[in-house]
Amino acid sequence: TAIDKGTYPFYMLKEIEEQPLVLRRLQQKYFDFHGNVLLDDTLLQEISASERIYIVACGTSYHAGLASKAFFETLTKVPVEVHLASEFGYYTPILAKKPFFIYLSQSGETADSRQVLVKTNQLGASSLAITNVPGSTLAREAKYALSLEAGPEIAVASTKAYTAQIALLSILAYAIQLEKEDSQLNLLQELTLVEEAMTQVLTQKEHIHQLAKDFFRDTNSAFFIGRGNDYAVSLEAALKLKEISYIQAEGFAAGELKHGTIALIEDGTPVIGLITSEVTHLHTRGNLEEVKSRGAKTLVISETTFAQASDQIILPKAHPLLMSLVSVVPTQLLAYYATLERGYDVDKPRNLAKSVTVE
Numbered sequence: 303t304a305i306d307k308g309t310y311p312f313y314m315l316k317e318i319e320e321q322p323l324v325l326r327r328l329q330q331k332y333f334d335f336h337g338n339v340l341l342d343d344t345l346l347q348e349i350s351a352s353e354r355i356y357i358v359a360c361g362t363s364y365h366a367g368l369a370s371k372a373f374f375e376t377l378t379k380v381p382v383e384v385h386l387a388s389e390f391g392y393y394t395p396i397l398a399k400k401p402f403f404i405y406l407s408q409s410g411e412t413a414d415s416r417q418v419l420v421k422t423n424q425l426g427a428s429s430l431a432i433t434n435v436p437g438s439t440l441a442r443e444a445k446y447a448l449s450l451e452a453g454p455e456i457a458v459a460s461t462k463a464y465t466a467q468i469a470l471l472s473i474l475a476y477a478i479q480l481e482k483e484d485s486q487l488n489l490l491q492e493l494t495l496v497e498e499a500m501t502q503v504l505t506q507k508e509h510i511h512q513l514a515k516d517f518f519r520d521t522n523s524a525f526f527i528g529r530g531n532d533y534a535v536s537l538e539a540a541l542k543l544k545e546i547s548y549i550q551a552e553g554f555a556a557g558e559l560k561h562g563t564i565a566l567i568e569d570g571t572p573v574i575g576l577i578t579s580e581v582t583h584l585h586t587r588g589n590l591e592e593v594k595s596r597g598a599k600t601l602v603i604s605e606t607t608f609a610q611a612s613d614q615i616i617l618p619k620a621h622p623l624l625m626s627l628v629s630v631v632p633t634q635l636l637a638y639y640a641t642l643e644r645g646y647d648v649d650k651p652r653n654l655a656k657s658v659t660v661e
């Protein structure tokens with residue numbers, strides 16, 4: 303490939319480590335010197351006047367949509383639905399009278415997403431494609447297009463595109479909020495803090511490597527649990543792990559475990575709890591205790607240390623609405639090191655393609 307992985311053993315590690323830089327590039331591209339957002343006014347007005355936003359995507363991009371729903375609604379006050387393209391394609395839900403579609407796609411070429419765009423274009427609905435490849439099919443066929451500025455992503459397992467999607471959606475949501483009212487948030491400043499927090503997590507690489515070895519080298523299954531945004535990140539954490547390490551991993555809403563899935567917990571089953579919210583941390587802690595007493599090996603990823611600790615990865619603090627950008631980083635590293643320890647090719651997992659152009 304034209305893109306060199308330099309001294310990195312795998313593209314995936316390089317791309318994980320590029321994330322603070324990508325965040326910086328997004329800030330430079332989408333904010334001016336005075337901190338004003340540089341986005342097309344007609345785009346902002348259209349979204350802000352719409353009745354409902356439909357985010358349509360596949361795979362990791364779908365997970366980025368899920369992780370963005372809460373802040374998008376909080377800032378814009380417009381309801382957001384997040385849909386899998388391959389489902390939406392076969393059953394179109396009853397749409398709001400003024401819908402707005404956002405297509406999230408790293409490649410901009412995913413056939414499942416494109417078929418929905420073709421359909422919503424026929425319906426005359428307005429749309430925005432957020433892709434990492436300017437000039438890609440989705441970018442050309444949607445009414446508006448924005449670029450992720452993540453640089454080429456070569457590893458099949460997507461990492462920097464996911465965080466770039468969430469960050470760009472946060473900038474978009476913030477700009478829409480500013481169309482309507484003053485904001486309490488200084489997003490530019492908060493994104494700088496996120497960038498620093500990501501960098502700090504990256505310095506914990508060796509600790510995370512040890513944990514990955516300890517938790518995942520010899521297991522066949524694993525669970526990631528969390529509530530709210532932590533649940534959204536759990537889904538992505540599990541996908542990353544299963545894609546490349548071939549461990550059967552599931553992301554679960556922490557409170558839902560006891561309604562069935564807890565039956566799968568055996569002696570030594572890894573359960574990783576994501577806890578970045580003050581509101582939910584006691585409950586999720588409780589869920590971890592429940593599985594621990596049934597033999598699970600538990601790991602907490604959180605900004606707060608806890609006394610009767612399981613293993614922990616401590617996260618730096620960032621704005622609560624943006625914590626997904628920070629908490630996902632250690633889960634990417636866990637997947638990466640788990641795969642190294644298990645002896646598989648990190649960048650080229652079996653059966654998977656970087657971009658899927660068939661439905």
Ligand code: G6P
Nearest residue numbers: 360361362363407408409412655
């Ligand atoms: C493929 C890749 C995934 C990716 C998904 C959506 O299945 O293996 O990593 O998340 O497509 O791709 P897109 O380019 O639309 O984001």
